[in-house]
Amino acid sequence: MNLEKFQQYCLSLPGTSEGLPFGENTLVFYVMGKMFALTDIEEFESANLKCDPDQAIELRERYEGVLPGYHMNKKHWNTVLFDGSIPDKLFLQWTKDSYDLVVAKLPKKVREELTGE
Numbered sequence: 750m751n752l753e754k755f756q757q758y759c760l761s762l763p764g765t766s767e768g769l770p771f772g773e774n775t776l777v778f779y780v781m782g783k784m785f786a787l788t789d790i791e792e793f794e795s796a797n798l799k800c801d802p803d804q805a806i807e808l809r810e811r812y813e814g815v816l817p818g819y820h821m822n823k824k825h826w827n828t829v830l831f832d833g834s835i836p837d838k839l840f841l842q843w844t845k846d847s848y849d850l851v852v853a854k855l856p857k858k859v860r861e862e863l864t865g866e
Contacts, residue, residue: 750837752776752793758841759786762848764863781859785851786844795830796840797821798847808843 759765759778766779771787778786788796800808802824808815809827814834818826829840852860 750831750840752788752790754837755788755796755844758844759848762845764852765848780848780851781855781863783851783855785847793831795819795828796844797826797828798843799825799850800827800843800847801850804846 756767756776760767762780764781766782768777768779769775770777774789774791776788776790777784785799786796797818797820805817805825805827809817812835814830814832816828816830817823819828821828827843829835829843831840852863855863
């Protein structure tokens with residue numbers, strides 16, 4: 750995984766924006782103003798993704814490259830290392846899962862605006 754591919758993927762999701770609220774090195778991706786992913790753009794060694802609490806534990810047990818969320822609520826966030834142990838396709842699926850988890854918690858009116866339904 751490289752930063753450009755990750756950034757392009759995140760920004761391709763409906764209603765997504767990016768920002769640097771934690772300093773010039775931490776890139777955060779939002780859907781309708783709610784954070785779903787973040788990474789260090791200088792080192793780009795990992796990314797934090799929101800995760801269902803039960804699935805978060807399961808992924809940590811199954812994959813060496815998945816750790817409790819660094820500087821995040823460890824119940825709801827995982828840090829995924831870019832150490833070669835997680836295929837890009839799987840990482841992007843987890844990114845989409847993170848996005849979907851956040852979208853599901855948005856108010857109904859905002860979800861409808863996002864999905865056009």
